[in-house]
Amino acid sequence: MNDPFCQLELTEQKQHEHWMRQAIAEAQKAEALGEVPIGAVIVRNNEIIGRGYNLRETTLDSTAHAEMVAIRQASEAIGAWRLLECSLYVTLEPCPMCAGAIVQSRVPRVIFGTADPKAGCAGTLMNLLQEPRFNHRTEVIPGVLQPECSTMLTQFFRKLRKKG
């Protein structure tokens, strides 16, 4: 533990976990409404400037994903469509639409909780966040608090099946 590089890595990991917990708190708001529990926060200068959770059923809007809601809020907060110096934390790997919005808003860094084998476009099905032919590429950090983010989703779907 005397290796300063190692300690720096550890601090960074702790920070990512801290903000991912905030994204999980957003996901729990979605779950309270009967929505699939997915949440996101956007952080700049150690401050949350945008929050969002999945609202697809409530709003009858297929674009009301956690990331989209958070991106809109963050842009409003800073008065700019470019989300420079921002980190986006989301509990589930972004879908093609959200990955597209992340590229369009120039988010430099995305941290996600659990991979999405059905729609993940940050490395699972494809990697729209690091496509060399696009004019913007995003740093991607996968797997932060992965077990928590994944369990939240599997338990939600398990309960849903029991009800049905």
Ligand SMILES: [Zn+2]
């Ligand atoms: Zn999405």
